[in-house]
Amino acid sequence: MKLSVVMIRTLLFFLILCSIIRSKAEDGYRLWLRYERITNVSLLKNYTRQLTSVHIGKLSPTIQVAVEELQLAIKSMLVKELALTAQVQSGTLLLGTPASTPVIQAMNISEKLRNTGPEGYLIMSTAWNGKKVIVITANTDKGVLYGVFHFIRLIQTQQDISDLNISSAPKIKLRLLNHWDNLDRTVERGYAGFSIWDWHKLPDFIDPRYKDYARANASIGINGTVLTNVNANAWVLTPHYLEKVAALANVFRPYGIRVYLTARFSAPTEIGGLPTADPLNPDVQQWWNKKVREIYNLIPDFGGFLVKANSEGQPGPQNFGRTHAEGANMLARALAPFNGVVMWRAFVYDDKIPDDRAKQAFNEFKPLDGAFLPNVLVQVKNGPIDFQPREPFHPLFGAMPATPLMMEFQITQEYTGFSTHLVYLANQFKECLSSDTYARGEGSTVARVIDGSLHNYPITGMAGVANIGTDRNWTGHHFGQANWYAFGRLAWNHELTAMSVAEEWIRMTFTNELHVVNTIKKLMDSSWETTVNYMTPLGLHHIMGWNHHYGPAPWIQDKHRADWTSVYYHRADEKGLGFDRTPSGSNAVSQYTQRVSEKFGSRLNCPEKFLLWFHHVGWTEQLSSGKTLWEELCLAYYRGAAEVKQMLETWSTLQGKIDDDRYEHVRTMLSIQHKEAIWWRNACVLYFQTFSKMEIPAHLEKPDKPLSYYMQLEFPYAPGIKPKW
Numbered sequence: 001m002k003l004s005v006v007m008i009r010t011l012l013f014f015l016i017l018c019s020i021i022r023s024k025a026e027d028g029y030r031l032w033l034r035y036e037r038i039t040n041v042s043l044l045k046n047y048t049r050q051l052t053s054v055h056i057g058k059l060s061p062t063i064q065v066a067v068e069e070l071q072l073a074i075k076s077m078l079v080k081e082l083a084l085t086a087q088v089q090s091g092t093l094l095l096g097t098p099a100s101t102p103v104i105q106a107m108n109i110s111e112k113l114r115n116t117g118p119e120g121y122l123i124m125s126t127a128w129n130g131k132k133v134i135v136i137t138a139n140t141d142k143g144v145l146y147g148v149f150h151f152i153r154l155i156q157t158q159q160d161i162s163d164l165n166i167s168s169a170p171k172i173k174l175r176l177l178n179h180w181d182n183l184d185r186t187v188e189r190g191y192a193g194f195s196i197w198d199w200h201k202l203p204d205f206i207d208p209r210y211k212d213y214a215r216a217n218a219s220i221g222i223n224g225t226v227l228t229n230v231n232a233n234a235w236v237l238t239p240h241y242l243e244k245v246a247a248l249a250n251v252f253r254p255y256g257i258r259v260y261l262t263a264r265f266s267a268p269t270e271i272g273g274l275p276t277a278d279p280l281n282p283d284v285q286q287w288w289n290k291k292v293r294e295i296y297n298l299i300p301d302f303g304g305f306l307v308k309a310n311s312e313g314q315p316g317p318q319n320f321g322r323t324h325a326e327g328a329n330m331l332a333r334a335l336a337p338f339n340g341v342v343m344w345r346a347f348v349y350d351d352k353i354p355d356d357r358a359k360q361a362f363n364e365f366k367p368l369d370g371a372f373l374p375n376v377l378v379q380v381k382n383g384p385i386d387f388q389p390r391e392p393f394h395p396l397f398g399a400m401p402a403t404p405l406m407m408e409f410q411i412t413q414e415y416t417g418f419s420t421h422l423v424y425l426a427n428q429f430k431e432c433l434s435s436d437t438y439a440r441g442e443g444s445t446v447a448r449v450i451d452g453s454l455h456n457y458p459i460t461g462m463a464g465v466a467n468i469g470t471d472r473n474w475t476g477h478h479f480g481q482a483n484w485y486a487f488g489r490l491a492w493n494h495e496l497t498a499m500s501v502a503e504e505w506i507r508m509t510f511t512n513e514l515h516v517v518n519t520i521k522k523l524m525d526s527s528w529e530t531t532v533n534y535m536t537p538l539g540l541h542h543i544m545g546w547n548h549h550y551g552p553a554p555w556i557q558d559k560h561r562a563d564w565t566s567v568y569y570h571r572a573d574e575k576g577l578g579f580d581r582t583p584s585g586s587n588a589v590s591q592y593t594q595r596v597s598e599k600f601g602s603r604l605n606c607p608e609k610f611l612l613w614f615h616h617v618g619w620t621e622q623l624s625s626g627k628t629l630w631e632e633l634c635l636a637y638y639r640g641a642a643e644v645k646q647m648l649e650t651w652s653t654l655q656g657k658i659d660d661d662r663y664e665h666v667r668t669m670l671s672i673q674h675k676e677a678i679w680w681r682n683a684c685v686l687y688f689q690t691f692s693k694m695e696i697p698a699h700l701e702k703p704d705k706p707l708s709y710y711m712q713l714e715f716p717y718a719p720g721i722k723p724k725w
């Protein structure tokens with residue numbers, strides 16, 4: 001008997017211990033909003049002294065969530081709750097707009113607030129009646145919320161808060177995630193589980209994730225979300241689903257996030273019972289007008305529609321002999337009375353058009369410049385083909401001064417290793433944003449096109465195809481979170497550097513310990529270039545597995561669409577490799593301004609990172625290093641794979657320096673990435689060798705399997721496949 005009591009006690013003790021250890025398990029759910037307790041005693045004291053209480057004015061749902069977040073963060077980082085105070089004391093944090101908070105009104109800061117617009121904010125250290133205080137203020141409650149998140153970030157990243165004078169405003173108005181989520185909860189090109197939208201249980205069951213999703217997005221300034229796939233399903237526009245959409249909108253509203261939907265162009269026939277969806281047909285127009293009114297009745301701040309039309313089998317105005325502008329304008333007219341927008345995608349191409357796929361969007365849209373209504377934005381992918389590991393910037397940027405062009409980046413890693421490869425995409429985003437279009441002389445960067453400063457666009461936008469799913473860590477790979485984070489931060493301020501954004505993210509997500517921060521930063525900084533090397537070096541593109549896009553498959557040919565084969569893009573033959581897009585080939589270079597066209601079009605001046613994108617180069621031709629194309633190609637593939645090994649080794653040095661759970665998860669992903677990098681290297685080098693007929697340089701290890709092995713691999717159940725419609 002006595003023994004069993006001891007046993008029970010021991011067991012209980014053990015269970016409690018286990019639960020303590022488990023509760024410390026780091027599964028990544030908290031993203032960068034972990035709010036870890038500050039353990040450095042002097043820092044903790046310092047912050048605690050400077051923050052004593054919080055003063056707010058009139059409460060609104062947005063101020064409410066701002067205070068809630070602040071308290072959550074302070075309580076867990078500084079282990080104290082800020083007392084709500086009516087009197088301003090030393091160390092009071094004043095939070096609100098001048099209109100809602102009389103003390104802030106009395107501070108006379110309207111001049112300073114002028115530059116912050118409807119979403120920006122000020123964070124200032126100042127004195128009020130001789131008391132040292134911190135003020136977080138803005139013209140709107142939403143601005144205050146953004147300011148609060150910035151302030152929390154300062155503490156998370158352990159910055160000095162004793163003399164703050166921060167003014168920040170977004171450079172781009174619409175900062176949106178695009179979810180390619182289907183109503184059956186599969187996610188097209190999603191590698192992190194299923195869709196987080198639990199359509200079946202909505203509107204009654206509100207998954208707590210929705211709120212955490214909103215918090216995460218608001219913390220990085222994302223102010224809109226397109227809930228549904230661009231390969232759209234008209235069903236989401238039926239009353240049954242709109243109620244569900246409205247329930248999500250209610251959760252997101254206090255966080256300043258508007259919902260948007262994809263509009264299937266044929267919806268009037270599919271769910272409206274009309275015989276046509278012709279945009280010039282009055283019944284069709286009426287149907288959309290009514291549908292839009294119905295939506296705004298349920299969701300007064302609905303954002304608008306995103307449309308993929310006449311592309312990859314999607315219906316569109318061209319089915320009725322109408323232009324993209326006629327189609328977009330019909331929807332724009334319906335949305336205009338409610339301040340809604342249409343985001344019309346420029347991602348169009350057709351295998352029945354004999355021209356180079358890279359040229360088709362430009363050919364289609366450039367002549368329509370100025371033909372769109374003011375509430376239409378044309379959404380353009382970063383490059384002219386399709387989210388490849390590396391692409392030159394899309395020639396439409398700079399070419400449509402009378403039409404707001406918005407950027408579409410892909411955060412989900414469809415072409416960069418799904419959710420098993422560590423690839424920090426901010427470097428890719430930045431390369432595109434800082435490319436010079438020369439549309440109005442030197443300095444006409446893509447960033448200046450999309451932030452509207454180059455052509456005075458009245459509305460501006462940046463969209464990122466989301467990498468979010470039901471996986472506990474949201475993005476499958478812990479480092480996938482960094483791409484979501486970086487997208488939001490760059491949409492707010494594209495001038496931030498990729499590495500400053502990485503540093504914030506690392507400090508909030510892992511640790512503030514400098515050595516670890518610097519090690520992870522280095523890893524992230526080279527990760528994209530590394531991936532380009534082992535997948536598509538020197539400007540190669542679209543040579544991945546058929547349909548699912550998993551792994552290498554440069555041998556894909558003879559499919560029902562030539563533009564969905566790899567051979568279409570790499571054009572390997574006995575003479576050489578690459579797509580001739582100069583005047584002697586498809587002349588796609590002519591779509592760029594003269595300066596750019598001359599550079600890309602010249603075999604000698606074309607940056608080597610884009611060489612095979614624009615030129616068909618002989619196998620034995622010398623590149624700038626003096627080595628032949630064949631040698632450089634081999635070296636790039638081998639370098640890429642070797643660098644992943646190095647990443648794995650670098651990561652191993654962090655064992656014990658970060659939590660075991662995430663350490664081990666990332667380590668395993670890196671070993672998968674290493675295996676797959678070698679797979680890419682071997683398959684591609686062996687395949688291209690059948691054309692070059694040259695030896696792999698002697699010092700490089702020979703592939704251990706023949707090409708036939710790689711060619712027979714099949715993956716019918718690879719994740720994220722596009723469903724058949």
Ligand code: BDP
Binds near residue numbers: 188189230312387414
């Ligand atoms: C391609 C994807 C496909 C998308 C398409 C798009 O493979 O699943 O539907 O882009 O952007 O890259 O519409």
